[in-house]
Amino acid sequence: MSHSTEVTDSTFESEVLASDVPVVVDFWAEWCGPCRQMAPVVDEVAGELGDAVKFVTIDVDANPATARSFGVRSIPTFAIVRDGEVFHQFSGSRPKAAFKAEVERVLA
Template sequence: MSSVSAVTDATFATEVLASDVPVVIDFWAEWCGPCRQMAPIVEELATELDGKVTFVKVDVDENPATARSFGIRSIPTFAVVRDGEVVHQFAGSRPKAAFRKEVERVL
């Protein structure tokens, strides 16, 4: 079972903004090669950092309102939300160690 749940425009507020722990949002789309490349890395870190941070995915094609509210212009883009506020945002695929470093900067 995936440890990364899908979030929609409808569930975003309750699953992300109201979360007790920081949330890493993976803005992606099915057709995006770099997004598919990052998926296993996101899954691995979701398992490794379980309890410290929650990972969610937002399909930008199916949830345009959420993507628009974050100003997403390219994917994959990742945003870290803590206490309802974006504390870090970065784009592009990267090796697991570099991705982990980006996430841990704000934990």
């Protein structure tokens, strides 16, 4: 079972910017090997953090406007949004512990 919600350019504002909890946005694409490699890591961390943080995915090919507005140049890129603002953004695949540490910064 996936712990992430898929969002689009049209649902991004309501699902992410208006969220009352921090949101991790996973910018990915079907053809991206590192994105597929990170998917189970993201899902595990999402499961462990429960309701403290919301996880969403957005396909950059199908939703270029949102990717552009976040300045996404390489994928996977992860943006942590809190109170409608980007709190932290990072790119690339990493081990689970390192990914979880990046996400937990928003909870500190």
